[in-house]
Amino acid sequence: GDSVTQMEGPVTLSEEAFLTINCTYTATGYPSLFWYVQYPGEGLQLLLKATKADDKGSNKGFEATYRKETTSFHLEKGSVQVSDSAVYFCALSKGGGSNYKLTFGKGTLLTVNP
């Protein structure tokens, strides 16, 4: 079945450091790929997405590129802030309409220290 594997956390960085969170997927067909972020005590929010190979999703300084050849969708940010501390989830979607379903990775906790 479809699955998402992302790097184990926790990840601890200093402010302004470069961030990479690795994500790879296994799926048949052509899934869409997503990064969701969960701030403490809140539900998940969509951070960015890419719907086809070589697409780059970007938002709030975060970027990820859909790489079909390596089945990857790594999340990057050039300079993290304390406010970026959260759990980050990579996900893929299959199906459409009423059969739409997201499959999540296990999440990576990011802590950014001042």
Add this chain to the structure above:
Amino acid sequence: DTAVSQTPKYLVTQMGNDKSIKCEQNLGHDTMYWYKQDSKKFLKIMFSYNNKELIINETVPNRFSPKSPDKAHLNLHINSLELGDSAVYFCASSQNEKLFFGSGTQLSVL
């Protein structure tokens, strides 16, 4: 003006009890979901409904019974609660490949 709201936020109860979690969305979406997040933050889909019809049931024990009285509401009833049911339960709705999550219900079974 909360888009997806679920109640209660916290639920502490004894083993064997029956409890319900309510969810409402005011986004006009046709599809709603229940997800379970365990203590390690792993998020797994439980159910999805489309316009009051069950679409996805991911091998969840039949002690869990979702009910959708209309497309804006998806409630989750749990019978005979067990220790392993302790988790955070998230309701969500979707449109155009984007999920909108509620803020979660933390269930603790003692």
